[in-house]
Each structure stands twice: as C-alpha cells, then as structure tokens.
Amino acid sequence: DVDLRASLGPLALSGIDVFGADVRLAASGSLSAADVTSLEATLSDLAISPAEGKPLLFDRATVTAAGRVDLDPLAVSRASLVARLPGLAPIRLSGRYGFGPRAATDLRLESRDLDIAALRGLAAPFVPAALTGWDLAGTADFSLAVRRLPGRAAGWSASGSLALAGFRFNDPAFTVAGEGLDPVVTFEASSAPGSPLVAFTGGLALGKGESLWRSVYVSWERHPLALTFSGRADPRVGAIEGLTARFDLAAIGTVDVAGSVRTAPALSFDLRTEARLGLGPLYSLYAQTGVAEEARLKLEGQLGASFRLFKDGPALRVGGRLTVADAAIENPASKSLFLGLAADIPVSYASAPAASDGSLPDRGFLRLGEFQSPALTLKAVDISLRSGVNALGLEPFGFDLYGGRLELGRTTFRLEPATGAFRGLGSLALRELDIARLPVASPQFRLTGKFRAEFPVLDIAADRVGVSGRGEADVFGGQIVLRDFAVARPFTAGRAISLNVDLVDLDLKKLTDEVPFGEVTGIVRGEVRDLVISYMQPERFTFRLESVPRKGVAQTFSLKAVDNLTVLSSGQQASSGSGGFWMRFIRGFRYEKLGILSTLRNDTFTLNGTIREGGIEYLVKKPALFGISVVNREPDKVISFKEMTGRLKRVGQS
Numbered sequence: 319d320v321d322l323r324a325s326l327g328p329l330a331l332s333g334i335d336v337f338g339a340d341v342r343l344a345a346s347g348s349l350s351a352a353d354v355t356s357l358e359a360t361l362s363d364l365a366i367s368p369a370e371g372k373p374l375l376f377d378r379a380t381v382t383a384a385g386r387v388d389l390d391p392l393a394v395s396r397a398s399l400v401a402r403l404p405g406l407a408p409i410r411l412s413g414r415y416g417f418g419p420r421a422a423t424d425l426r427l428e429s430r431d432l433d434i435a436a437l438r439g440l441a442a443p444f445v446p447a448a449l450t451g452w453d454l455a456g457t458a459d460f461s462l463a464v465r466r467l468p469g470r471a472a473g474w475s476a477s478g479s480l481a482l483a484g485f486r487f488n489d490p491a492f493t494v495a496g497e498g499l500d501p502v503v504t505f506e507a508s509s510a511p512g513s514p515l516v517a518f519t520g521g522l523a524l525g526k527g528e529s530l531w532r533s534v535y536v537s538w539e540r541h542p543l544a545l546t547f548s549g550r551a552d553p554r555v556g557a558i559e560g561l562t563a564r565f566d567l568a569a570i571g572t573v574d575v576a577g578s579v580r581t582a583p584a585l586s587f588d589l590r591t592e593a594r595l596g597l598g599p600l601y602s603l604y605a606q607t608g609v610a611e612e613a614r615l616k617l618e619g620q621l622g623a624s625f626r627l628f629k630d631g632p633a634l635r636v637g638g639r640l641t642v643a644d645a646a647i648e649n650p651a652s653k654s655l656f657l658g659l660a661a662d663i664p665v666s667y668a669s670a671p672a673a674s675d676g677s678l679p680d681r682g683f684l685r686l687g688e689f690q691s692p693a694l695t696l697k698a699v700d701i702s703l704r705s706g707v708n709a710l711g712l713e714p715f716g717f718d719l720y721g722g723r724l725e726l727g728r729t730t731f732r733l734e735p736a737t738g739a740f741r742g743l744g745s746l747a748l749r750e751l752d753i754a755r756l757p758v759a760s761p762q763f764r765l766t767g768k769f770r771a772e773f774p775v776l777d778i779a780a781d782r783v784g785v786s787g788r789g790e791a792d793v794f795g796g797q798i799v800l801r802d803f804a805v806a807r808p809f810t811a812g813r814a815i816s817l818n819v820d821l822v823d824l825d826l827k828k829l830t831d832e833v834p835f836g837e838v839t840g841i842v843r844g845e846v847r848d849l850v851i852s853y854m855q856p857e858r859f860t861f862r863l864e865s866v867p868r869k870g871v872a873q874t875f876s877l878k879a880v881d882n883l884t885v886l887s888s889g890q891q892a893s894s895g896s897g898g899f900w901m902r903f904i905r906g907f908r909y910e911k912l913g914i915l916s917t918l919r920n921d922t923f924t925l926n927g928t929i930r931e932g933g934i935e936y937l938v939k940k941p942a943l944f945g946i947s948v949v950n951r952e953p954d955k956v957i958s959f960k961e962m963t964g965r966l967k968r969v970g971q972s
Contacts, residue, residue, distance in 0.1 A: 333366065333368065338361075338362045339362070344357075350390060353386050379403050381400070384396075384398050391417070397412060412426050420469055420470050434455060435454055435455050437458075454487050459479075462477075482499060485500070516550065519547070527539075570595055588628050625637065626638055639663065639682070646659065662703075664710075666705055668708060680706070684703060686700075699715070714728050721755050728744060729742055729778075730744065741777070751768065767793040768791070770790055782808065801820065826839055836879030838876065839871065858918050922956050
C-alpha cells in the first residue's frame with residue numbers, strides 16, 4: 319500500500335503552467351496492476367494556454383481521481399476523475415483508456431449545470447471583438463462518449479449532447495436577442511473497421527423561449543424547431559457525402575437539404591433543397607412593431623421552393639423554381655385585397671456565367687385572381703414568365719384600367735452578378751384612361767377627359783426608373799403633356815419623382831369652372847420644368863403660364879379671381895368690401911395679357927409676372943382702355959413653401 323503526500327513547486331507541461339501543487343496519492347497493487355484508491359491534487363495559479371498569448375487563468379483548481387492501472391497491456395480501467403474549477407460545476411471523466419494502437423477505449427466526459435456566463439468569462443480572450451458587448455446567461459449540460467474497439471484497424475464510435483436551460487443572449491442594442499431558450503443538440507458518429515469514412519447523425523430540438531432577429535420574432539413554443547441531419551465524412555479530403563438535413567418548424571413547414579460538400583482544396587458543394595412553407599405562419603414571424611393586430615398585413619397560401627445549389631471553385635450556380643399556391647394578401651391599412659394568387663417562377667443564377675445568347679428558355683407564370691381596393695378592382699390578370707441565366711422576363715400582357723387599358727410590353731430583367739446591380743428594359747402604354755375615374759379626383763377639383771401614354775422604353779434599375787416617350791391628358795379644352803418622367807430611389811420611402819410638363823391651349827373658363835378661384839376666361843399655354851416630387855410634396859419646379867390670344871375667345875378676370883390672384887402674390891386681397899356690390903353689374907374685367915413665372919427651390923417660393931412696362935411688373939395687364947391689371951408690388955420677395963400652401967388654402971376656401 320502507498321500513501322504519498324507531496325508539495326510541488328512550479329510545473330510546466332504542454333501548455334499547462336502551475337505555480338504550485340499539493341498532491342496526495344493512496345494506492346495498492348501487484349506486478350500486473352495498481353489500484354488507485356484516491357488521487358487528490360490541489361493546484362494554485364493554473365494557466366492553460368490553448369493558443370499563443372491567450373491563457374485560461376484559475377486561482378485554484380482541484381482534481382480527484384480513482385481507478386485501476388493494468389500494466390500488461392497498459393490501460394486505465396474503472397477510471398473516475400473529477401475536476402473542479404472556480405465558478406464552474408464539476409467536470410467528470412470516467413471509463414477505460416487503453417494505450418497503444420490496438421487497445422480498446424471507452425470514455426465518457428460530462429458536466430451538469432455549467433454557468434454559461436462564467437464560461438463566457440473564462441473564454442473572454444477568444445471572443446471576437448464584435449461580440450464582446452453581447453450578454454449571455456443560462457446553464458448547460460453536456461456529455462461526450464467515445465468508444466474504440468480493440469485491434470489495429472478497429473472502428474470507433476462517439477456520441478454526445480449539449481442541452482441549454484434558461485439560455486438568453488442579446489447584442490448591446492437588443493436588436494438580436496433570445497430569452498428562456500432550451501436547445502438540445504445531439505450527435506452520433508462512427509467509423510467501420512478499416513474504413514476512413516465517418517458516418518454521423520445528429521439533431522437540434524428547440525421548443526421553449528423566444529428569439530428576436532431585428533424585425534423577425536419567433537416564439538419557439540408556438541413554432542418548435544426540429545432539425546435532423548446525417549451523412550458520411552471523409553477527413554482525408556475534407557468531404558461530406560450523402561448529406562441530408564431537415565428543418566421542421568411546426569405550423570410553418572419543412573426545408574430539406576441533400577447533397578455533398580467538400581472543403582479542400584476550396585469550398586465546393588452540390589446541394590438540392592426542397593421547401594414547403596405556409597405563407598401565413600411564415601409571415602407571422604415578422605414583428606410588425608407598433609401596429610395593432612387588426613391593422614397588420616395578413617397573408618395566406620403555400621410557398622414552395624425547389625433549388626439546386628452548385629459550387630465548384632469560385633463559381634456559384636443556383637437553379638430551380640419558386641411556387642406560390644392559393645395565396646391571398648390583405649392590407650387593412652390601405653383596404654386592399656389580393657385574391658387567388660399563384661405563381662411558378664423559374665430561377666437561374668450564375669456568379670460567373672459563361673458566354674450566353676441571352677435566351678430565356680424556361681417558362682413560368684404569375685396569376686392574380688382578383689385585386690380589390692377603394693380606388694381599383696382588377697380581375698384575372700395572367701402573366702407569362704420566361705427565365706434564363708441571371709435573367710427573368712415578363713411576356714406582354716394587359717388589363718382594363720379606369721375605363722381604358724394598360725399594356726406592358728415584353729420586359730426583361732437582368733442581373734449583373736459581379737456588382738449585384740439589376741436592370742429591366744421594356745415598354746409601357748396607357749390607352750384612353752378616363753381621368754374622372756382616377757383616384758386623384760376630389761370634390762373641389764373635378765377632372766374630366768382622357769389620358770394616354772406611350773413609353774416605348776421603360777428602363778428599371780435599383781436606383782432609377784426612367785421612360786422615353788410622353789403622356790397626354792385631354793383636359794380643359796387643351797392638353798397637359800408629361801415628358802421626361804423618372805423616379806430616383808424608386809424602392810425607398812424617399813423616392814423622388816421628376817418630370818417636365820407642357821400646358822397646351824388650356825381654356826381658363828373650363829379650368830376655373832372646376833376650381834374655386836373665380837371665373838377667368840381665355841386660352842393659356844405654359845410649362846413646368848424640373849418638377850421634382852418627394853414624399854408627395856413638390857421639392858422644386860419652374861412654372862410659367864402665359865395667355866394666348868384667340869379669335870372669338872374673350873379674355874376676362876372676375877373680381878373674385880383678381881382677389882385670389884392678389885392673395886397668392888402678396889397675401890392680401892385687392893378689392894374692398896364693396897366688391898360684392900360691383901359683382902352684380904360686372905361679370906368680368908378684360909385683360910390684354912396674363913404672364914406668371916413661379917419657382918420653388920430649397921423650400922423658397924417665388925411668384926413674379928412676365929410683363930414689365932415702365933418699371934412695373936404685371937401678373938395681368940389690362941388693355942389700353944377699360945380693363946384690369948394685377949401688379950406685383952414686391953417682385954423680389956420670396957416666401958416659404960409653407961406660406962404659399964397657406965395662401966392656396968385661403969383661395970380654396972374663398
């Protein structure tokens with residue numbers, strides 16, 4: 319029997335440094351074996367250095383062990399070792415270990431109730447800088463079992479599990495977070511005798527707690543996750559063959575992955591994916607913060623996807639189809655409803671495509687059963703799709719719209735994989751739309767007439783949408799022509815609409831009959847140049863309007879119109895309180911010429927006349943004899959656009 323006690327000085331061995339150690343060993347044995355009844359070691363100032371310059375430091379650590387040591391062949395059996403580190407639950411190692419290539423081994427490493435925050439503190443030197451501000455908490459149980467059969471070419475097996483309880487995490491801004499999570503990870507692996515291949519299976523189960531990823535929120539109790547995977551690994555070449563994985567989210571659907579992966583000499587893979595998801599449950603994960611339940615967007619239907627992902631060297635190729643069936647979308651905020659949505663969209667992507675003739679060989683479709691909104695109802699819209707490498711095309715289609723028709727010519731979108739930029743080219747035509755039915759109508763401003771547009775080139779990009787051609791509206795006895803239409807930043811809330819407008823031979827009598835301005839007669843022409851509209855408000859423009867004499871058409875201003883024009887130019891009324899009396903006898907005052915120039919820049923509005931005589935600026939100039947003039951007495955004055963909006967409201971209420 320042996321009962322040995324010792325105090326040892328500084329020790330260093332294979333990345334482990336100990337300042338001091340107190341050891342006690344109690345054992346007995348024979349020539350063939352030794353029984354270790356008890357081994358106790360207390361270590362002070364323990365430093366373990368798994369990486370250069372990044373040690374794990376412990377003020378004190380204790381190790382207790384017991385077991386049997388067989389000398390021929392050399393093996394440790396009935397081993398039991400327990401390590402205790404400050405702030406951590408005990409870590410236990412048990413089983414048998416045989417030395418030498420032919421020896422059998424059967425070991426188990428485990429611990430329960432490990433404090434994750436304490437583990438994170440120990441691992442601080444290895445935590446990436448981007449994650450140093452993250453908060454982690456919870457407990458963990460883990461186990462790892464390894465078994466090796468006897469024999470030089472014997473196989474081996476391993477299994478393990480990691481179970482977290484009450485796990486929580488969050489980034490400093492709390493945009494990524496989890497609370498009350500209970501994930502359980504399991505795996506099994508084995509290698510047959512004489513084979514280098516490693517067969518493995520495993521899984522992940524998560525059924526409690528909740529997670530937030532920016533705007534995506536998941537309650538794992540409502541949508542528990544079950545992940546299973548299996549395959550065969552070849553460590554010699556860094557390859558995995560026969561890989562299969564299934565993601566099963568209860569009430570949402572499943573995603574299946576199958577194929578092979580190789581990590582050397584560079585990452586390559588050949589994977590096939592199949593997804594079957596419910597649109598409603600999937601969209602419910604999107605956290606519509608601040609939106610009442612009854613006002614949230616609602617989706618129904620089924621989403622399917624079937625893709626092949628192939629990478630060999632630096633090039634990535636993706637091909638397959640995306641399908642939608644029996645879908646509906648309801649937006650309570652806009653009171654709009656899409657019914658009977660279905661789609662079969664072919665997809666073909668290549669990060670480094672070979673030379674192509676630009677053809678679109680694959681066919682698909684997009685169908686809308688019905689669209690309903692307060693301003694528009696559409697039925698049975700059917701769009702044929704064509705697809706090629708990095709390209710998706712819409713075949714020509716059209717539908718009835720506001721008493722006329724919209725027709726979209728063949729439109730093709732192409733992606734430039736090197737930059738991620740896309741561009742679509744097509745054409746658009748609007749045929750004889752009834753302006754009175756457009757949603758811009760208002761009780762104060764009743765528009766009637768027809769609108770048509772021919773845009774032979776429709777150019778769509780991520781940062782701009784532009785067209786060539788023009789649109790024409792037949793209104794007020796003349797025309798309003800829209801040209802040079804474009805939209806900057808079209809897919810953002812701050813999109814800016816720009817265009818130029820020509821006003822051609824508008825009849826002021828017909829115009830002022832519909833506007834609460836006061837009667838004005840005559841014909842005018844004008845233009846709006848460099849018009850830009852952002853957030854539904856004009857941002858800048860230059861507006862010019864001038865009268866055009868026409869035989870048989872009188873040019874007159876009512877007193878009310880004079881007053882309102884004066885309000886717009888100066889903020890003050892021109893007529894006195896007796897204006898109502900004179901209106902009984904005079905329907906309108908004649909004018910010889912009307913000329914108005916207005917600009918908006920940087921929220922600064924100007925209003926000037928184009929007629930200048932004798933140092934006086936006129937908005938309206940009377941004839942030589944009887945008539946009326948409207949003088950701009952402050953031609954250099956500028957006002958804010960807000961002030962001009964207020965003046966327009968006064969005119970509208972007069």
